[in-house]
Amino acid sequence: GDYVLMGGEVAALAVLEATARLIPGVIGDPESHRRDSFVRGLLDHPHYTRPPEFRGLRVPEVLLSGNHPEVDRWRRQEALRKTLAVRPELVREARLGPLEVAWLAEMDREG
Template sequence: MKKIDVLTLFPEMFEGVFGHSILKRAAENKAVEYNVVNFRAYADNKHQTVDDYPYGGGAGMVLKPQPIFDAVADLREKGASSPRVILLCPQGERYTQKKAEELAALDHLIFVCGHYEGYDERIREHVVTDEISIGDFVLTGGELGAMVVIDSVVRLLPGVLGKEESHLSDSFSTGLLEHPHYTRPADFRGMKVPDVLISGNHRLIDEWRTKESLRRTVLRRPDLLEHVELSDIQKKWLEEIKKESK
């Protein structure tokens, strides 16, 4: 079973996320265990203070090292293996599907969600193993970022999705954007499903999906093609698509 610990000053924010849909079912099916901890409980002062003014002056408050150091040490001892300690931070590496797949293969993750102006730098240097950013923008805290990362990781765990192959063709999993999807009715107000999808010919359906995945990537995220190794037939289709789109 995968273990996910979350250190936060606002544990109630995670109740709805972990208590519904796929994330809830994953816990019920023993694929993952969530443990949300208010790290204020680890503060070593009677007022449970976790932040202080920054040395050198400046706006905002900075999270003190002691509560985070002690909380992570405690969770490390309770874990079954050496965990990765993940700091949600706009300065971190840009989060990708590849990173989600890497984290999904690990047994124990600890997420540190900060608030206020920032973290004492010693937390980054001596506790954290990974710094992750979900985009080039700033949030009021790390909680929403942690939720995004956890959701993307848990859905990759064995047995969590209805079909194991459900995530294999997701956007970014193959290096390309995902192909379009359709469902019933085949004709909705004059807008029809492509004939190939109701033909029953699975070879042609797979070919159509690959072509449309290429087409969508060319039109929306051509930068992704720089990092994808295409087969000869895919290269041929790609050239056809580029000519069609001119």
């Protein structure tokens, strides 16, 4: 990531964890590393917790719906939206599928 460290210890741990995640059996779901946000080159989607409203901020209804395909769609769209807003240069290099390219065009039209 884009940050400065005072020593090499944290960097070494980051490399160790990133590498260890790829070893079969290290993480519970063998497919989860394929869903990590950085695999596609985008920032992660926003994360929420309980309660569904906190200090006037509400969790988006789709995340409370239980509709897993819609939740996944929302997460993918929001990751793209966040990356476009904060690190647009990453979008140019990201591995986007046809659906994400269409979302990107729609976001561009929305302004």
